[in-house]
Amino acid sequence: MEVESSTAGAAAAAAPLSPGDFRELFDSVDAFLFDCDGVIWKRDRLLDGVSQTLDFLRSKGKKLVFVTNNSSKSRKEYAKKFSSLGISVSEDEIFSSSFAAAMYLKVNDFPQDKKVYVIGGEGIMEELQLAGYTGLGGPEDSKKTAEWKSNCLFEHDKSVGAVVVGLEPVINYYKLQYGTLCIRENPGCRFIVTNRDAVGHMTNLQEWPGAGCMVAAISDSTQKEPIVVGKPSTFMMELLLKKFQIDCSRMCMVGDQLDTDILFGQNAGCKTLLVLSGVTTLSALQDPANDIQPDYYTNRVSDFLDLLGA
Amino acid sequence: MEVESSTAGAAAAAAPLSPGDFRELFDSVDAFLFDCDGVIWKRDRLLDGVSQTLDFLRSKGKKLVFVTNNSSKSRKEYAKKFSSLGISVSEDEIFSSSFAAAMYLKVNDFPQDKKVYVIGGEGIMEELQLAGYTGLGGPEDSKKTAEWKSNCLFEHDKSVGAVVVGLEPVINYYKLQYGTLCIRENPGCRFIVTNRDAVGHMTNLQEWPGAGCMVAAISDSTQKEPIVVGKPSTFMMELLLKKFQIDCSRMCMVGDQLDTDILFGQNAGCKTLLVLSGVTTLSALQDPANDIQPDYYTNRVSDFLDLLGA
Incomplete structure (x- = not known):
């Protein structure tokens, strides 16, 4: 998919964000979509200047949306985390992959009487429950073990109609076997x-x-390919568009990861900005083997303040 | 690679083994290579008639070799298992992927002062030790957990020069993280x-x-492709040929799995026979999507006795 660019005649390689670029970008978008890990925070530490930058963008009437692939928390828990870091964000502004998984089932009329087996954390369990579904597994199966004995039949629930896999800090063979049997x-x-x-x-x-x-x-x-609901799939963008009336071309996706954040923005037709405060280094961006180029890159989100002389 | 076939004008699809086919096969090979799980036994249960079949083949001067991808045991432990099932097999006749992993390091002059991190069972640890290497991880790391806390640095041994991954009944996040860090x-x-x-x-x-x-x-x-030492890679065949002076074209590989056993036999230029006593069903063999066809197939190893009227 062609990347829309706000700069006429922009080359394929991403440009470092200049004050002029940012002024143009700022004026041409109504919403900034932020990834969280490596952009807003690292683990439990807010990155420097993020709070002031978000306040500034809001004061200028920009819509802020947070789009995260981290499924360990529900939207409610993410809102609490923002709050604990001194940032006021409502649940409606948060699109997490845990929420997206539950919404994918909802949008696709997954029957309420079928169960969902989860390999992943509390975030997925909570979002499933909020959507009216019965989740099995997850943290509850963390201490279970599978017995490798002759004549041992591993029983699984035949009413499981979906397996959801996310980041699983307590992965074990029991969970792998349970999920595998349901799918197979x-x-x-x-x-x-x-x-x-x-x-x-x-x-x-x-x-x-x-x-x-x-x-x-x-x-x-299982020898099966999964359905991905998080970035770079545009499913979260579909959810977002149902909520907010903004044209994708008037959004800028800000993220630290090329194959999720930037690709997601490009797949959806947004403008894209890579920040180097997370998993991607400048040399990785400029590596000839990398074929995902954002419109711009900059060191960190708080560069916005300097670039606009705010 | 072209499959050698003992039947002139054989079609691409595998044929059920007839008495005539088997007589021809029997006369044209000096060695039978057997997979174990699903061929000789299932877990701890010897399949019916296997013992008599192996005795018969030995009595006719055929060389028997056992080639297994299951890395949970060392060759020594496999010999014990055969013995406990009433079959006399020497360690030299067993080629397990645990042994192959240690031999791969040896053949490639892996330095003795470097360590090997293992995600897998005792079989790999034992074979590494027998080959003079220091294995880390494996069963010892089964109860370890990784702490996901801010400022938590996961330490790993910088002298690890190889990570060996096999079947791991006690997989956990600690082992995944340790192996990942070593490779990265x-x-x-x-x-x-x-x-x-x-x-x-x-x-x-x-x-x-x-x-x-x-x-x-x-x-x-790690975003890396591994080196595979088990089937269908022909590394175990190289080890086998160093031990025994038999031409590959005068061997028949007998296995229950198409993409490991049969492909291994074909890659090495052996004759191939699929038995339906393990993971592959007749309908899976005949599925148009399956492009791995053995020379012949039969229900079980003990069919040999009936086919030769033994």
Whole structure:
């Protein structure tokens, strides 16, 4: 898909965001979509200047939306996290992949009497419950073990009609086996995943295996490709458009990851800005092997204030 | 690679093994290579007639070799298992993927002062030790947990020069993170896997996720493709040929899995026979989507006795 660009004659390679670029970008968009991990915060630490930058954008009438692939929290818990960091954000402004998973079932008329097996955290369980679905597994199965004995039959619930896989901090063989059996043996069972991020910021200091790791495991054992509801799939954009009346071309997606955030923005026809405060380094962006180029890049979100002389 | 066939004008599709076919096959090979799970046994139960069949083949001067992707045991432990089932097999006749992983390091001059991180069972640990290497992880890391806290740095041994992944009954996030960090951060660290079987017979009654599941997880989190030492890679055949002086065209590979056993036999230029006593059903074999066709198929190994009127 062609990337829309606000700069006439822009080259394929991303340009560092200049004051002139940003003025033009700022004037041409009504909404800024922010990824969270590596953009707004790292783990539990708010990145410098983020609070002032968001206040400034709101004061100028810009709509702010937060779009995260991290499925560990529900929207409600994300709103609490923002609040604990001194930022006021309403649940409606948060689009998390945990919420998207529950909404995907809803939008596709998943029957209320079918159950959902979860390989992932509380966030997915909570969103499923809010959407009226019965979730099995998740944290409840964290201490369970599978017995490898002759004549041992692993029982699973035949009424499971969907398996949702997200980031799972307590992955074990029991969960892998349960999810695998549901997908392999329950007719029509759906295989839905929050995202396929290879790594994520589980701590401030290192990248750790992300949801993509658990998704790959189940995709291999079932020999099935999943339905992805998080970035770069545009399903969250569909949800967002139902909520807000903004043209995609008048949105700017701000993220730290090329194959999720920037690709998501491009897939949806948004303007795109990469920040270097998260998983992507400048050399990774400029690596000839990288074929995902945002419209612009800058070091961090708070550069907005300097660029506009705010 | 072209499949060698003992039947002139054989069609692409595998033929059911007839008495005439088997007589011809029997006379044209000096060695039978057997997969174990689903061929010789299921979990701890010897399949009917296997013992008599193996005795008969030995009495006719055929060399018997056992080639298994299951890395949970060392060769020594496999010999014990055969013995406990009433079959006398020497360690030299067993080629397990646990042994192959250790031999791959040896053949490639892996330095003795470098360590090997293992995601897998005792079989790999034992074979590494026998080959003179220091294995880390494996069963020892089964109860360890990774803390997802701000400022938490996950320490790993910088002298790990290879990560070996096999079937891991006690997979956890700690092991995934340890293996991922070694491959991502230790320069030149090798990523070696015993096999990529999607499922296996962990019990008599069901197929459960196999080593492919753990391999896919690490391959995703590191964004690296592994070196496979088990079937269908022909590395175990190289080891086998060093031991025995038999021409590949005078061997018959007998297995229950198309994409490991039969492909291994074909890759090595052996004759191939699928038995339907394991993971592959006749309808899976005859599915138009299946492009791996053995020379012949039969229900079980003990059919040999009937076919030769033994």
